[in-house]
Amino acid sequence: MNPDDRRYTKEHEWVKVEGDGKARIGITAYAVEELGDVVYFELPNAGESVSQAQKFGEVESVKAVSDLFAPVSGEILEVNPELSNRPEAVNEDPWEKGWLLVVRLQDDAELGGTMSAQEYSDLTST
Amino acid sequence: MNAPLKRTPLFASHEALGARLVPFAGWEMPIQYQGILAEARAVRSASGIFDVSHMGRFFLQGSAATALLEWVVTNGVSDLEPGRARYTLLCNEAGGILDDAIFYRLEENQYLLVANAANTQTIWNWLQHWTRRFGEVEMADRTNETAMIACQGPDASGFLETLLGADVAPRPFRFAQVDIGGAPVMVARTGYTGEDGFEAILDAEQAVGLWARLLGLGAVPCGLGARDVLRLEAGLPLHGNDIDTETNPVEAGLERFVRWDKDFCGAEALRRAKEEGPRRLLAGFRVDGRNIPRPGYDIQNIDGRRVGTATSGGYSPSLDTNIGLGYVDPALATPDTTLVIDIRGRSIEAQVVALPFYSRRRMKP
Known part of the structure; x- marks a missing residue:
């Protein structure tokens, strides 16, 4: 089930607005299922910025490498420190433990271009 | 090219285990069950079982069977004793690698050749083509009526002892016709993972029983994903990736499977390649x-x-x-x-x- 406390993109990222203008970003359980065992995240550093729909990193799984696309724009405040040592945390728990970035949300209006949990579920079940 | 995917006799078992099934060389095959890395680790530390029924199983017999094989494979055939198996390459006239395979000498004039799934048709046609020259070879493709299960890992030899009872487990690159729970099984001490283990070939109807038996002994079901990880760690080439008709055994570092002292298809080109240097x-x-x-x-x-x-x-x-x-x-x-x-x-x-x-x-x- 896709939690309905966040928004989704067709590239299978989620974004959760957490107050104070912060937004947490991750990849969905569907994406993780498709990727299989994740062995490496290539992520930017705190202080850098991401732009909506632009590539911000890569995820290497045993099977393939995939680009990561930002669901919203903003300056990166935090990068999940656990992923550098235990990228498999995303396989275990993509919704909480396996988050990727926290950004300062640049423009609330960008969320309008994302999907609800229901819309995302419809997309991934077809 | 859009023929329906073939399913092995173990298809329902894979589904029941929650396997992720993908198209592979015309077959619908499990790529993973719990996860590629966990499965690969299980094979290194304990044991895993793989459905490799999609690989081509060709039986050859007749007075010219040895001569035919000796011509189409790069490794030696005549000096292989019945009951033993050998890894080999099959090359075209230009020395390009058509496939790598294991052949088993069943009797003096009877062999089994196991080819890669993706090359099954190519190799079948290739054998047919040369049969015309050598004559007196009967060929049977028993891929569909049999199944093949690979059990690999340090625990595999213990399973064999448990399963075989009075029968004696074959040593590496040897095989035996045995009885497992009333089913006739050809058990070969071969594999593609770099671990000890065995491969079992048996009637399609008996496959589910042996698969379940091995699961019951603690073998972890493994998919093609883990198989690829394990064979790469073991430095074993994959046809279609590391070797193909554009590469030859000399440049692939597989000369130890080439008998330079015999005549075989591609020998002339390979001798030239060796002389010129890769x-x-x-x-x-x-x-x-x-x-x-x-x-x-x-x-x-x-x-x-x-x-x-x-x-x-x-x-x-x-x-x-x-x-x-x-x-x-x-x-x-x-x-x-x-x-x-x-x-x-x-x-x-x-x-x-x-x-x-x-x-x-x-x-x-």
Whole structure:
């Protein structure tokens, strides 16, 4: 089930607005299922910025490498420190433990271009 | 090309285990169950079972069977005793590799050849083609009426003892016709993972029973994903990736499976290739850092000049590092040479290492 406390993109990222203008970003359980065992995240550093729909990193799984696309724009405040040592945390728990970035949300209006949990579920079940 | 995918006799078992099924060489095959890395680790530390029923199983018999095989395979046939198996290559006239295979001498004039699933038709046609020249060979494709299960890992030999009872487990590259729970099974001490283990060939109807029996003994079901990880760690080439009709056994480093003292299809071209010296060699390399080299990536020397292409690559759970295979200038194929892999525009250093990457004898004294 896709939690309905966040928004989704067709590239299978989620974004959760957490107050104070912060937004947490991750990849969905569907994406993780498709990727299989994740062995490496290539992520930017705190202080850098991401732009909506632009590539911000890569995820290497045993099977393939995939680009990561930002669901919203903003300056990166935090990068999940656990992923550098235990990228498999995303396989275990993509919704909480396996988050990727926290950004300062640049423009609330960008969320309008994302999907609800229901819309995302419809997309991934077809 | 859109023929429906074939299913092995174990298809329902895979579904029941929650396997992820994917198209592979015309078959619907499990790529993974619980996860590729967990499965690969299970094979290294305990045991795993693989459905390899999609591989081609050709039975050859007749007074000319030995002569035919001797012509189509690069390894020796006549000096193989019945009850033994051998790894070999099959080459075209130009010395290009049509397939790699294991053949089993069942009787004096009777053989089983197990070919890669993707090459089943090619090899069948190839054998048929040469049969006309050698005559007196009956060929039977029993791929669909039989199943093949590979059980690999340190626990596999214990399973064999349990299953065989009074029958004696065959030693490496030997096989035996045995009885397992009333079913006749050909058990061969062969595999494609770098571990000890066995491969069982049996009637299709008996496959589910043996699969369940092995699961009951504690074998972990493993898919094609884990198989690829394990064979790469063991430095075993994959036809279609590391070897194909555009490569020959000399440059692939597989000369030990070529009998230079006999006549066989492709021998002339290969002798020439050997005499001239290979233009490139298949090398194993280990990558610094955590980006994974993948097939098709350019290999460069330290000055950034392109010197080859990666043909396989991946994360090695046994070594906890990234490894790959690729063809490079012969001068750069020596261990400890530094190479650079172009990983999507990033230049990542790699060191050439001796194959295999992983050896159970070296790792587990």
